[in-house]
Amino acid sequence: MAKTRIVVLGGGTGGTMTANMLRRRFGEDEAEIHVVDRDDRHVYQPGLLFVPFGLSSLDEIVRPRRRQLRKGIRFHEREIDAVWIERDEVLLDDGTVLPYDVLIVATGSRLQPEETEGLTGAGWNERVFTFYSPEGADQLRAALDGFERGRLVVNLVDMPIKCPVAPLEFAFLADWYLRECGVRRRTELVYATPLDGAFTKPVASEQLGGLLAEKGIDLVTEFNAGEVDGDRGKLVGYDGRELDFDLLVTVPLHGGAAYVERSPELGDALGFVPTDKATLQTPAKPNVFALGDATDLPASKAGSVTHFEAEVLVENVARFLAGRDLEAGYDGHANCFVETGFHKALMIDFNYETEPLPGHFPTPVGLPLLRESRLNHLGKLAFQWIYWHALLPGRELPVIGPAMPTAGKRRTAVHTS
Amino acid sequence: MSTTMIPESVQVDAEGFLTDPRQWSEDLAEQIARENGVPDLTERHWLVVRFMRERYLSTGNAPSIRALGKESGVPVKELYQLFPKGPAKLAAKIGGIPKPKGCI
Numbered sequence: 008m009a010k011t012r013i014v015v016l017g018g019g020t021g022g023t024m025t026a027n028m029l030r031r032r033f034g035e036d037e038a039e040i041h042v043v044d045r046d047d048r049h050v051y052q053p054g055l056l057f058v059p060f061g062l063s064s065l066d067e068i069v070r071p072r073r074r075q076l077r078k079g080i081r082f083h084e085r086e087i088d089a090v091w092i093e094r095d096e097v098l099l100d101d102g103t104v105l106p107y108d109v110l111i112v113a114t115g116s117r118l119q120p121e122e123t124e125g126l127t128g129a130g131w132n133e134r135v136f137t138f139y140s141p142e143g144a145d146q147l148r149a150a151l152d153g154f155e156r157g158r159l160v161v162n163l164v165d166m167p168i169k170c171p172v173a174p175l176e177f178a179f180l181a182d183w184y185l186r187e188c189g190v191r192r193r194t195e196l197v198y199a200t201p202l203d204g205a206f207t208k209p210v211a212s213e214q215l216g217g218l219l220a221e222k223g224i225d226l227v228t229e230f231n232a233g234e235v236d237g238d239r240g241k242l243v244g245y246d247g248r249e250l251d252f253d254l255l256v257t258v259p260l261h262g263g264a265a266y267v268e269r270s271p272e273l274g275d276a277l278g279f280v281p282t283d284k285a286t287l288q289t290p291a292k293p294n295v296f297a298l299g300d301a302t303d304l305p306a307s308k309a310g311s312v313t314h315f316e317a318e319v320l321v322e323n324v325a326r327f328l329a330g331r332d333l334e335a336g337y338d339g340h341a342n343c344f345v346e347t348g349f350h351k352a353l354m355i356d357f358n359y360e361t362e363p364l365p366g367h368f369p370t371p372v373g374l375p376l377l378r379e380s381r382l383n384h385l386g387k388l389a390f391q392w393i394y395w396h397a398l399l400p401g402r403e404l405p406v407i408g409p410a411m412p413t414a415g416k417r418r419t420a421v422h423t424s
Numbered sequence: 425m426s427t428t429m430i431p432e433s434v435q436v437d438a439e440g441f442l443t444d445p446r447q448w449s450e451d452l453a454e455q456i457a458r459e460n461g462v463p464d465l466t467e468r469h470w471l472v473v474r475f476m477r478e479r480y481l482s483t484g485n486a487p488s489i490r491a492l493g494k495e496s497g498v499p500v501k502e503l504y505q506l507f508p509k510g511p512a513k514l515a516a517k518i519g520g521i522p523k524p525k526g527c528i
Contacts, residue, residue: 165488165490166488229510231504233500233501233504245500245504246504246509260490275491276491276494276495277490277491277494
């Protein structure tokens with residue numbers, strides 16, 4: 008019998024984890040596994056948040072993609088030209104054709120600052136920065152270092168974005184950083200969001216909005232950034248509102264990877280891949296699956312989501328290859344540490360149906376949910392080790408499975424005292 | 425003040441979005457528009473409203489403002505001129521479909 012060919016597009020969190028889990032599951036005599044990525048730099052993306060504050064550096068958070076893949080996985084360092092779904096083939100930019108029996112799309116999302124008028128014009132990387140790219144995060148570090156007075160505006164242009172709590176965390180950490188530097192009184196911090204509150208989900212939004220107020224960070228809601236004027240230091244909303252800034256930290260628009268648009272039937276208008284929210288199979292064709300930031304799912308674009316999805320996806324790829332029914336196993340589970348400064352963090356845990364609630368994770372004795380604590384901050388720091396050594400290699404984590412735990416959650420109102 | 429009111433038989437939620445898209449009509453759309461600061465629905469308004477409504481009825485989801493800008497043929501800037509403040513929300517309200525959910 009011919010060997011099964013599995014092609015994984017993307018060697019980031021989802022692609023690496025999936026390829027490694029599949030390699031453990033199928034012997035080399037059963038399946039060939041290929042991973043394609045345009046470069047050999049695997050970025051631990053949660054670490055980007057800390058780079059502008061000098062709490063982490065690029066050499067700590069970037070490692071070779073190749074080295075995160077198990078033996079017996081073939082890595083192709085090439086740009087993807089297109090996927091031909093009808094013919095079950097991937098075309099690479101050097102003309103190589105990779106035929107597949109199963110395709111897994113894990114190419115994440117792409118920053119599109121050029122889609123906002125003026126954003127990459129005057130002032131880009133001088134007084135307008137994003138920490139969502141390694142280079143941007145590094146340049147912002149130098150800018151923050153010299154920021155002693157004036158107005159810092161944090162703006163997310165529009166959803167969806169990776170790690171929806173990260174811009175809030177940036178604002179919290181900026182407050183802490185400026186206080187430590189002794190210049191907080193001479194600076195103003197503004198958080199401008201297109202949402203109608205600090206966050207998308209009501210209970211967490213109230214709690215996080217309370218934290219912004221406590222820290223003296225102005226919250227501007229329903230602000231849809233239409234234009235950036237870097238020369239004059241103005242962020243202009245589509246409704247005509249203007250926000251003056253001395254330093255703008257933007258989270259640009261996100262879209263899917265460029266090849267998705269060149270691949271007939273694969274993606275939607277923004278380049279994200281329509282995907283079944285429970286099985287992770289795509290409606291494009293039964294042998295095409297997707298996970299992580301690349302999908303159009305109504306879940307956070309976050310590593311925890313990708314991790315929980317990977318377990319369901321690998322099971323379903325195995326079932327598909329065996330001709331069995333797929334498991335509707337993914338419930339939208341997400342779990343995020345939210346860094347709030349001063350060596351503290353809070354944690355949120357939620358899924359498609361249940362918004363983030365207070366309580367403890369994963370059981371009544373565990374990490375506090377929706378409440379600041381040092382334990383959560385230590386958890387966030389420890390997570391980087393777990394990421395490289397347990398998550399990416401595809402080892403099973405004790406206690407934390409894909410389904411959202413409910414044992415430690417309270418459905419009562421949040422006390423913000 | 426407009427004298428025409430939305431009939432009581434039409435069920436709306438706390439923010440004025442129809443809870444049952446089947447109760448919608450073009451006359452109702454014009455009334456909702458007037459009450460929300462859009463005195464006249466031009467062809468461009470209708471193009472957007474119909475696009476939103478058709479998309480919701482066929483997929484169960486209303487498009488986001490960005491998808492609307494890319495797929496309806498009306499650029500985002502113009503969408504804000506047609507439906508000041510929140511184009512996706514307002515077009516959904518006028519089109520008689522539920523409030524678009526913010527994604528996360």
